[in-house]
Every structure is written in structure tokens, then in C-alpha cells.
Amino acid sequence: MQFEIRDSRPIWQQLAQQLRERIVKxxxxxxxxxxxxxxxxxxxxVNPNTMQRAMGQLEADGLVITNRTAGRTVTEREDVLAEMRRTLAIQRTEEYLKDLQALGLDRAAARELLGAKGEENHE
Amino acid sequence: MLGKLIKYDFRSCIRRFGPLWLGMVALAVINGFTIGHVLDNGSITGWAQFAFGVMPLILLIVLWTAVAIMSLVFVCERFYKGLLGDEGYLSMTLPVTTEEHIAAKAITAFLLELITGIAAVVNGLLLIAVYRPAILAEIFRALPKVFRYIDGHVVTLLIEYLVFVLVGSVGQTMHIYLAICLGHLAKNHRVAWSLGAYVLISVVISNILTLCAPLLNRIPEEWFFTIDEFGTHITAFAPIAWMIAGAILVEAIVAAAFFFASNYILKNRLNLE
Amino acid sequence: MSELVTCSGLTRWFGQTKALDNVDLTLTSGKIIGLLGPNGSGKTTLIKILNGLLRPTSGTALVDGMEPGPESKAIISYLPDRGYFPDWMRVGDMMDLFEDFYGDFDRAKAEDMCRALGLKSESSIKTLSKGTREKMQLMLVMSRKAKLYLLDEPIAGVDPAAREFIMQTILTNYNEDGTVLISTHLISDIEQVLDEAVFLQQGKIILHEAVDSIRERTGESVDALFREMFRAQL
Known part of the structure; x- marks a missing residue:
């Protein structure tokens, strides 16, 4: 499995983000x-220390549970997963809106686009 | 660690010379046969005589010469490439002292010379054994007679001489090593500088020895009394024995000086590239 | 976390050129550290002093509290930027050698790795391709559980596929209690592997910082920061 490391943000944060998404998916x-x-x-x-930090984030999120004998397991709690799904979705939406704003489109235009695109996908 | 270094140096030596030594043995046997049955045989002439009589002999001589030259080249090469070439990146980062490196190379060089010398003698004997076993038998019969003439003095002198040759051989190796180390100090054309250094060292040493010659005149006469209560055939035993002993000492001191100088350069002035 | 490498006032001249200029550097154990700088900045010189191939002109360099010598060489696993195999040796001979001289060498691991490459003990090293030889050299070095790994330009002049192989080999095999010092001028390829970065410019250390800290502080990658700081030289 490949991870994508883009430029500026600390690597551990980028890894944590991608791992969160994979768990939610x-x-x-x-x-x-x-x-x-x-x-x-x-x-x-990547450096194991870096990955360790990313793991730490997942544990803080509650997405991953550390068992001293069995190692780490992915949580089975639906509420935690749902919460993270929502958090990630909100992050994406905010990024999306920011991108559109940079293009010169306001929220109303964004809503219109979503509506149109949403119907297209249903057809 | 020294033993381990020698193990690998010797292994490289066997890889290169092993086949050659075997070749020498084979050719000695072949020649023993061909000299007797082809060259000595008047009825084989012309092309056949050349191909089966002369060629083997030429090959043998060429092989012996090649081994002698290759041994010298090997001693130089193993030191130069092994410690100061790209291989130096491996050897000089091993957990081993520079003294051990030099000693290991010198010991291997010594063993190589020893084995080559023994191989030459064995070759000769083998050739004679195949050619005319009778000659060999006669030699063995004559030996006891020779032993009757050898007494304490002769044995001592022989041993002394042997030691002198061995120490001398080590000294020669050290001379080569020092020259290579001195050449390493230069930035370019290190091989040329090494050759120059070799000559320079020879000149310096011989000059020093000449300067020391007058000292010999000051050795007291009492040291040269002859022992003739044994009635030996060698009358001037003592002076010769002392002289050889002196030569051994000088050779050893020079070899040690070369060793320490080479060691200093390897330890403090190493610059691989 | 202990100090594994300590340099103070380390200076090295080559004739009229000052290759290292008053270098003060401390490296702790358990880290992967990048020694980053353009060609000629003194990276190789520093590494050679640490592994005993060069003497300082002035100043000191200590590895695990010792001056470079046989004891420090026993705990350092060094990968130079060139091939160092004796041409008379076979693969098996090199294994024997590493096993004989280095107590921390894991022969089984090295043999596994070599077998995966299709190498046999009787193969003469001379007959191997340059790429294979380089990989073998790396494998031998990484099969040691050393306290300090000194890797001099491990990925320079190597195609991207081999680069990945090299980084993978390093990451999966290094001793996590030890320290890995990787020198290179190709930062983007190794940045994600580093804990700390040391920038070396004309023999002087101009930066020594944790990679995460650099990214948080500058908002840039180490590679970008490097290009900025070394703009003129590149």
C-alpha cells in the first residue's frame, strides 16, 4: 500500500490522515x-518514529486499540467510526468550499453545483 | 584478529598460486618423462623433438619465472590495493589496528616466499625422481657421509645463515611496504612516487651502512679468537658467526624501522581516494 | 537517549582547502539523521573522520565516547560511496569476512537477502553487475546490528526502482537502538525517512533540526528549505 506524502505539513500528520481514511473506508x-x-x-x-506518531494520533482518535498481548486492533465501535466519517467529510467539504471560493464562486453557487451534480450521478 | 587477517590474505594467495603450484608439479613430472624419453632419445628429431621435448622444458622454465615474478607483484599488489585502493574502504574500517594489517600482509608475503622456495626444490627433486630415480637414490645415499662432516659450528653457521635470509626477506618486504606508504603521501602519480621512494630508501640505507663501516674496525680483537680445540674444518668460525649475527641484527633493526614508519603513515596520514 | 557522536571544533584541511570548518555536532542514538549538503560540502570528509579513514587537522570527534580506532570501528557499519570488494573474493568469502570480524553480523539474515537476489556463495563478485554488487554491499552493511550506520550517498547515481529497494532495505533492517547517518544531496527521496536533518555548507553546519520541527516551523518540506538555503550553490 502506498502513501502519498505531499509537501508542507508534518509527515506524521499526513500519514495519520490517510490511515484514518482507510479505516473509515x-x-x-x-x-x-x-x-x-x-x-x-x-x-x-518512512521513519518508524514518524509512523509511531501517526499511530499515536489514531489511538487518540479511538480508531485503534492497543492490546498489550494482541497488538493493535481496529475499533469495532460504530459510533467512533461514524464520528470520524463525519469529521473527515466535514474536512473535505471545507476544503471544497475553500477551493471554489478561490475560483470566485460563493456558497450559493456551490450549492447549485452540488445539486446539479448530485442529480447527474443518480441518473 | 591478526590470525583472521592472515587467513584472508593467505586465501587470496592460494587462489592465485594454487593452480600455478599444481601446474609446476605437473610440468615437473612431465618434463621428467620427456627429458628422459624424448630429448635423450636420439631417434626422435625435428618437429616431434621440439614439440614434445623442448616445449615442455620451455614451459617449465617460463612457469617458474612467471611464478617468481608474480610473487613479487602479488606482495606489492596486495598491500597497495588491499589497504590503499578502493579495498581500503573495507580493510581500513575493520576493527583492527594498522600494526595488525601490516604484520598480516608481511607474514603472508613471507609464507608465500617460503612456499615458493620449497615448491622450487620439490619440483627439482620431482623432475629428477621421474627422469632418473637412480640419481635421487644416490643423493640419499651420500647424505649420511655429508652429515659426518657437519658439526656444531657448521650447524650454527647454517642456522645463522638461514635466519639471516629469512630476516632479510622480511626486511625486503618492509622496504617495499614503506615505499608504497611513502608514495601514498603524494597527491598524484602515487605509483611513480612509490618507485622513487623505493630507490631512495635503498640509497639512504646503503649510505648509512657505509658510514657505519668504520665502527667495525673498533671491534676488539679479543672477540675474534678462534676455537680450535674441536679441530674443525672451519677455522675462522667465530668471526664469521659474529659477522652474520651482526648482519642479522642490522637487518632486523632496519626492518623494524621500516615497519614503524609504514605504520605511522597508515595510522596518521591515510587519505583514500 | 545517549550521545553517540560528539564533534567539537572539528576541522580538516586538504592542502589549501578547508573541508570541515569548526564543526560542533552531537548525534543521539535511536535516530535516522540526514547529513545534507551539495557536493563538496564536506559530508564525506565528516563521515571518513567518524569511521577512522581520516584524521582531523584539529578538534575532536568521538564515537560512543571513543576516538576513532579499532573499538569504534567494531560498532560502526559503513557503506562508502564506492564498491570495496576485493576482486579475488566470492560472495561466500565476504560473508565469512563479515562474520569473522564483526560480532554483530547476522549471517543468516544476510544470506537470506542475498538468496532473494539470486546470489550464490560460490559466485565470484567480479562477475556480478555493478547494480547487484551495490545491493550486496548494502545488504552486508545492513545485516549488522551496529550502533552507528554511516551511509555515504547510498542513493546517488541509482535508478528510482533501486532507490526504493535501498530505502526499504535500510528501513527494514537497521538497528532501532542505533543511529543511521545518511549523507546525500538528494533530499526529496529520503526526507520521509529522517528524524533529523543536518545541513552542511562549505564545511560548516548551518542547521541541525528535527524534520517535524522544520515542517511545522517553516511550513515547508526539508527539501524546499534546503533549496532555499543553498540556492546559489545548486
């Missing part, structure tokens, strides 16, 4: 065994 199914820091770091080609 179900690429790491609820209740499943989560890879170790070292495995993920090697996959991502």
Missing part, C-alpha cells in the same frame, strides 16, 4: 488486526 475492517509500526513504516518508506 473499511480497508482495515473493524475488529481486524492492525499492522505494527515497523511494518507500516517499511510499507510507507
Amino acid at each position: 473499511g480497508e482495515y475492517p473493524p475488529g481486524s488486526h492492525f499492522p505494527t509500526v515497523r511494518e507500516l513504516a517499511a510499507q510507507a518508506g
Whole structure:
């Protein structure tokens, strides 16, 4: 699995973000065994310390539970996953609106576009 | 660690010379055969004589010469490439002292010379054994007679001489190593500088020795009394023995000086590139 | 976390050129540190002094509290920027050598890695391609559980696929209690692997900071910051 590291933000934050998305998308199914820091770091080609920080974020989010004997597992709590799904969606929306604003479109125009596009997808 | 270094240096030596030594043995046996049956045989002439009689002999001589030259080249090359070339990035970062590096190379060089010398003798004997076993038998029969003439003095002198040759060989190796180390100090054309250094060292040493010659005149006469209660065939034993001993000492001191100088350069003035 | 490398006032001249200028540097253990600078900035010189291939002109360099010598060499695993295999050796000979001289060498691991590359112990190293030789050299170096890894330009002059292989090999095998010092001028390729970055310019250290801190402080990647600071030289 490849991770995308873009420029400015600290790498651990970018990794944490992508891992959050993967968990929410179900690429790491609820209740499943989560890879170790070292495995993920090697996959991502990053420093294990960096990946450790990213993991720390996931634990703080409650997305991942550390069991001293069994390692890390993905949470099975639906409410936590739903909360994160919503958080990520809101982040995306805010980014989207900011992008449109930069193009010169206000919220009304954005809503119109969403409506039109939404119907297109249903057809 | 020294033993381990020698192990690898010696391994490289065996890889290069092993086949050659075997070749020498094979050619010695072949020649023993061909000299007897082809060259000595008047009825084989012309092309056949050349191909089967002369060629093997030429090959043998060429091989012996090649081994002698290659041994010298090997000693120089292993030191130069092994410590000061790209390989130096490996060897000089091993957890080993510079003294151990030099000693290991010198010991391997010594062993190589020793083995080459023994191989030459064995070759000769082998050739004779195949050619005319009778000659060999006669030599062995004559040996006990020779032993009757050898007494304490002769043995001592022989041993002394042997030691002198061995120490001398180590000294020569050290001379080469120092020259290579001195050449390494230069920025470019290190090989040329090494050759120059080799010559320079020879000149310096011989000049020093000449300067010391007058000292010999000051050695007291009492040291040269001859022991003739044994009635040996060698009358001037003592002076010769002392002289050889002196030569060994000088050679050893010079070799040690070369060793320390080379070591200093490797330890403090190393600059690989 | 202990100090693994301490340099103070480290200076090295080559004739009229000052390759290292009064370098003060402390490296702690358990980190992957990038020694970053353009060609000729003194990276290789610093590494050579740490592993004992060069003597300082003045100042000191200590590795694990010791001056470079046989004891420090025993705990340093060094990958130079060139091939260093004796041409008479076979793959098996190199394994023997590493095993004989380095107590921290994991021969089984090295053999596994070499087997994965299709290398056999009897193969003569001379017959291997340059790329394979480089990989083998890397594998041997990374199969040691050393306290300090000194990797001099491991990815320069190497195609992107091999670069990934190299970074993977380093990450999966290094001793996490030790420190890895990677010198390079190709920062974007290794930035995500680094804990700290040291910028070296004309023999002087102009920056030594944690990578996360650089990104948070400047809002830029280390690569971008590097290009900015070294604009004239690149």
C-alpha cells in the first residue's frame, strides 16, 4: 500500500490522515488486526518514529486499540467510526468550499453545483 | 584478529598460486618423462623433438619465472590495493589496528616466499625422481657421509645463515611496504612516487651502512679468537658467526624501522581516494 | 537517549582547502539523521573522520565516547560511496569476512537477502553487475546490528526502482537502538525517512533540526528549505 506524502505539513500528520481514511473506508475492517509500526513504516518508506506518531494520533482518535498481548486492533465501535466519517467529510467539504471560493464562486453557487451534480450521478 | 587477517590474505594467495603450484608439479613430472624419453632419445628429431621435448622444458622454465615474478607483484599488489585502493574502504574500517594489517600482509608475503622456495626444490627433486630415480637414490645415499662432516659450528653457521635470509626477506618486504606508504603521501602519480621512494630508501640505507663501516674496525680483537680445540674444518668460525649475527641484527633493526614508519603513515596520514 | 557522536571544533584541511570548518555536532542514538549538503560540502570528509579513514587537522570527534580506532570501528557499519570488494573474493568469502570480524553480523539474515537476489556463495563478485554488487554491499552493511550506520550517498547515481529497494532495505533492517547517518544531496527521496536533518555548507553546519520541527516551523518540506538555503550553490 502506498502513501502519498505531499509537501508542507508534518509527515506524521499526513500519514495519520490517510490511515484514518482507510479505516473509515473499511480497508482495515473493524475488529481486524492492525499492522505494527515497523511494518507500516517499511510499507510507507518512512521513519518508524514518524509512523509511531501517526499511530499515536489514531489511538487518540479511538480508531485503534492497543492490546498489550494482541497488538493493535481496529475499533469495532460504530459510533467512533461514524464520528470520524463525519469529521473527515466535514474536512473535505471545507476544503471544497475553500477551493471554489478561490475560483470566485460563493456558497450559493456551490450549492447549485452540488445539486446539479448530485442529480447527474443518480441518473 | 591478526590470525583472521592472515587467513584472508593467505586465501587470496592460494587462489592465485594454487593452480600455478599444481601446474609446476605437473610440468615437473612431465618434463621428467620427456627429458628422459624424448630429448635423450636420439631417434626422435625435428618437429616431434621440439614439440614434445623442448616445449615442455620451455614451459617449465617460463612457469617458474612467471611464478617468481608474480610473487613479487602479488606482495606489492596486495598491500597497495588491499589497504590503499578502493579495498581500503573495507580493510581500513575493520576493527583492527594498522600494526595488525601490516604484520598480516608481511607474514603472508613471507609464507608465500617460503612456499615458493620449497615448491622450487620439490619440483627439482620431482623432475629428477621421474627422469632418473637412480640419481635421487644416490643423493640419499651420500647424505649420511655429508652429515659426518657437519658439526656444531657448521650447524650454527647454517642456522645463522638461514635466519639471516629469512630476516632479510622480511626486511625486503618492509622496504617495499614503506615505499608504497611513502608514495601514498603524494597527491598524484602515487605509483611513480612509490618507485622513487623505493630507490631512495635503498640509497639512504646503503649510505648509512657505509658510514657505519668504520665502527667495525673498533671491534676488539679479543672477540675474534678462534676455537680450535674441536679441530674443525672451519677455522675462522667465530668471526664469521659474529659477522652474520651482526648482519642479522642490522637487518632486523632496519626492518623494524621500516615497519614503524609504514605504520605511522597508515595510522596518521591515510587519505583514500 | 545517549550521545553517540560528539564533534567539537572539528576541522580538516586538504592542502589549501578547508573541508570541515569548526564543526560542533552531537548525534543521539535511536535516530535516522540526514547529513545534507551539495557536493563538496564536506559530508564525506565528516563521515571518513567518524569511521577512522581520516584524521582531523584539529578538534575532536568521538564515537560512543571513543576516538576513532579499532573499538569504534567494531560498532560502526559503513557503506562508502564506492564498491570495496576485493576482486579475488566470492560472495561466500565476504560473508565469512563479515562474520569473522564483526560480532554483530547476522549471517543468516544476510544470506537470506542475498538468496532473494539470486546470489550464490560460490559466485565470484567480479562477475556480478555493478547494480547487484551495490545491493550486496548494502545488504552486508545492513545485516549488522551496529550502533552507528554511516551511509555515504547510498542513493546517488541509482535508478528510482533501486532507490526504493535501498530505502526499504535500510528501513527494514537497521538497528532501532542505533543511529543511521545518511549523507546525500538528494533530499526529496529520503526526507520521509529522517528524524533529523543536518545541513552542511562549505564545511560548516548551518542547521541541525528535527524534520517535524522544520515542517511545522517553516511550513515547508526539508527539501524546499534546503533549496532555499543553498540556492546559489545548486
